[in-house]
Amino acid sequence: MGIDPNSPVPIYQQIGDYIRSAVAAGVYRPGEMIPSLRAMALDLTVNPNTVQRAYEELEREGLIEARKGLGMFVTRNGTTSAQTKSEQAVYSAFGQGIRAGHAANMPAMHIRATFGKAWKDVNTERSGK
Amino acid sequence: MTVNTPFDFAIETAGLTKRFGDKAAVDDLTLQIPPGCVFGFIGPNGAGKSTTIKMLMGVLRRTSGQARLLGFDVANRAEKVKQRIGYVPELHFIYRWMRVSDVVGFCGSLYETWNDKLCKELLALFELDERKKVKHLSKGMVAKLALLIAVAHEPELLILDEPTSGLDPLIREEFLDGVLRTICERQKTVMFSSHTLSDVQRLADRVGIIHEGRLLVDCAADELLTGTKRIRIVLRDGCSPSEPPDGTIWQRFQHREWQLTVRGYSPASVEFLQNKYPVESVEVTDLGLEDVFKDYIKGQRALV
Amino acid sequence: MRTLIWKDFRINVIVLGYGFVCLIGLTIAFAAVKIYFDVRFNETVWPWPDTLVMNGSFGLAFQLLTVVMLGGCAVAAERADRSAEFLAYLPPSRWTIIASKAIVTIGAGLFIWSVDLAIAYGIAPLTGTVSEDLIIFRGSMIPVLTTTAILLFGAAWCASTFAPSHAIATGVGIAAPIALLCVLMGIDYIFEPRAFDLGSWYRLLSVVLGIAAFVAGTIYYVRRVEP
Numbered sequence: 001m002g003i004d005p006n007s008p009v010p011i012y013q014q015i016g017d018y019i020r021s022a023v024a025a026g027v028y029r030p031g032e033m034i035p036s037l038r039a040m041a042l043d044l045t046v047n048p049n050t051v052q053r054a055y056e057e058l059e060r061e062g063l064i065e066a067r068k069g070l071g072m073f074v075t076r077n078g079t080t081s082a083q084t085k086s087e088q089a090v091y092s093a094f095g096q097g098i099r100a101g102h103a104a105n106m107p108a109m110h111i112r113a114t115f116g117k118a119w120k121d122v123n124t125e126r127s128g129k
Numbered sequence: 130m131t132v133n134t135p136f137d138f139a140i141e142t143a144g145l146t147k148r149f150g151d152k153a154a155v156d157d158l159t160l161q162i163p164p165g166c167v168f169g170f171i172g173p174n175g176a177g178k179s180t181t182i183k184m185l186m187g188v189l190r191r192t193s194g195q196a197r198l199l200g201f202d203v204a205n206r207a208e209k210v211k212q213r214i215g216y217v218p219e220l221h222f223i224y225r226w227m228r229v230s231d232v233v234g235f236c237g238s239l240y241e242t243w244n245d246k247l248c249k250e251l252l253a254l255f256e257l258d259e260r261k262k263v264k265h266l267s268k269g270m271v272a273k274l275a276l277l278i279a280v281a282h283e284p285e286l287l288i289l290d291e292p293t294s295g296l297d298p299l300i301r302e303e304f305l306d307g308v309l310r311t312i313c314e315r316q317k318t319v320m321f322s323s324h325t326l327s328d329v330q331r332l333a334d335r336v337g338i339i340h341e342g343r344l345l346v347d348c349a350a351d352e353l354l355t356g357t358k359r360i361r362i363v364l365r366d367g368c369s370p371s372e373p374p375d376g377t378i379w380q381r382f383q384h385r386e387w388q389l390t391v392r393g394y395s396p397a398s399v400e401f402l403q404n405k406y407p408v409e410s411v412e413v414t415d416l417g418l419e420d421v422f423k424d425y426i427k428g429q430r431a432l433v
Numbered sequence: 434m435r436t437l438i439w440k441d442f443r444i445n446v447i448v449l450g451y452g453f454v455c456l457i458g459l460t461i462a463f464a465a466v467k468i469y470f471d472v473r474f475n476e477t478v479w480p481w482p483d484t485l486v487m488n489g490s491f492g493l494a495f496q497l498l499t500v501v502m503l504g505g506c507a508v509a510a511e512r513a514d515r516s517a518e519f520l521a522y523l524p525p526s527r528w529t530i531i532a533s534k535a536i537v538t539i540g541a542g543l544f545i546w547s548v549d550l551a552i553a554y555g556i557a558p559l560t561g562t563v564s565e566d567l568i569i570f571r572g573s574m575i576p577v578l579t580t581t582a583i584l585l586f587g588a589a590w591c592a593s594t595f596a597p598s599h600a601i602a603t604g605v606g607i608a609a610p611i612a613l614l615c616v617l618m619g620i621d622y623i624f625e626p627r628a629f630d631l632g633s634w635y636r637l638l639s640v641v642l643g644i645a646a647f648v649a650g651t652i653y654y655v656r657r658v659e660p
Contacts, residue, residue: 045305047332049334190659208526238436239524
């Protein structure tokens with residue numbers, strides 16, 4: 001896993017997104033410890049303050065909790081919380097697509113049709129694999 | 130034994146200026162970097178980054194202004210302060226006839242706080258062959274050796290001048306790793322100048338942008354990136370923009386499309402534009418550090 | 434300080450090598466020539482005392498080059514390969530850096546000089562009586578060589594503190610006694626002062642100017658900002 005420093009998405013957000021998707025996918029289960037601040041910072045080659053900011057936000061969301069002296073652990077309802085967030089991210093992505101369509105002066109019916117086509121193609125591709 | 134007098138800022142300059150003849154390489158530079166901060170100093174070639182750092186290190190005489198490191202005036206070149214500072218220059222001139230073991234022994238004897246254990250760890254981490262002479266080391270190896278010398282005595286302040294220029298991506302990663310280990314220690318201040326903006330975006334808490342000797346920006350990295358946005362406006366026919374909103378650092382108008390980069394962006398900036406001009410559509414995008422940097426410089430050049 | 438001295442010793446190792454090779458080489462050469470003549474002509478052409486005096490005196494002449502190179506390389510050698518810039522941001526102060534250089538160059542210079550002096554003044558009489566001519570020869574050559582060495586070293590050292598390379602600094606060092614000689618000869622020729630003993634003036638001024646140049650160069654170096 002690597003973060004993209006050139007992306008306009010702030011690095012702390014990228015870290016947060018990664019942890020959320022990892023928890024949603026079951027890479028880290030409730031009760032398990034996520035990498036320490038220092039380990040994460042060294043692994044991703046980013047300032048530990050940035051990792052701290054990401055962790056603080058995840059803690060605020062209720063995805064992870066601090067256990068004194070040990071580190072950060074996924075909360076009991078962490079997985080559901082992460083999945084909700086993932087849904088929100090997907091919602092945003094769809095929203096962006098729709099906005100792009102409007103910005104390109106596509107009529108509403110076209111935008112909907114394009115969505116339908118993408119839906120069909122992606123699902124075919126996935127079942128083919 | 131070092132006497133630690135309290136200081137507010139790890140690095141402090143006031144009106145620092147360096148003139149070469151008529152030209153000001155560094156013009157009235159004022160910086161205040163608090164302890165524990167990682168400061169990324171960026172600017173185009175010849176902007177004055179190296180000149181500033183050389184003045185801070187006391188190897189270039191300043192024309193006017195003040196500069197202090199850890200509270201001490203740099204002109205005094207006090208040995209006490211140098212013990213607490215690590216420096217990695219852009220070009221390395223380590224004694225070429227020395228072996229790596231000689232270099233490490235030489236520098237180790239000069240620093241009171243030299244940590245032998247850390248030194249051995251870094252030698253292993255950087256895969257430096259102790260028996261090799263410096264003249265037989267590759268560019269990347271020399272850079273890593275220079276970093277080792279700078280951090281093995283556990284300095285309070287680490288200054289790096291374009292440390293990764295000319296290094297391949299793998300070595301650059303190793304190098305940044307070495308720097309990060311220092312950052313992970315509490316209260317270590319780091320100042321580094323770099324062209325590799327991705328490095329700055331990864332490591333810096335604060336960013337300073339310098340152009341033709343003048344400091345354009347000096348603020349928290351997060352604030353710079355979240356507060357600067359690109360606005361793309363499509364204007365109706367027959368209209369041309371005259372007055373951009375406050376905080377515009379760069380703009381370009383081409384064929385009904387007006388692009389501007391605004392610092393200190395807020396929705397009010399868009400409202401201002403919608404009220405003033407006949408706007409077809411508006412799009413606001415976030416920017417990475419490279420874009421912000423380029424827009425600042427392009428904007429400055431357009432002013433000339 | 435010890436590591437600085439080691440470093441300065443290593444930087445000057447070639448010059449010191451030249452000095453020692455001359456020292457030993459000339460001794461061997463003079464002894465070999467003496468023995469050859471003895472064997473060839475089947476009589477003592479050069480007695481040992483005289484050979485040793487010549488050895489010591491000519492040895493010093495060769496060591497003039499060692500001395501001027503020691504002075505010229507002192508600071509400027511590190512400036513030529515820019516290792517001075519590396520040293521500049523390490524902790525040692527300017528005083529410490531220059532003190533180490535002074536210890537190594539002056540120390541080595543004095544050592545080599547004393548060996549040749551010992552040969553000419555100390556060991557020679559132990560092997561027998563030195564002949565009259567050689568005593569006069571020794572008395573006129575050695576003081577001139579010694580004072581010239583002081584001027585050579587001082588001038589080269591001073592130049593070394595600001596010259597961009599050791600070659601230039603050494604060149605300035607070599608030029609100094611020549612310039613002094615020309616000036617004194619010029620004064621003698623143009624003004625024709627009474628009782629003007631060129632030799633004495635030369636010896637006095639070489640020492641004074643040599644030491645003054647050394648001190649001036651040292652102070653300049655300590656105050657200078659650029660490495």
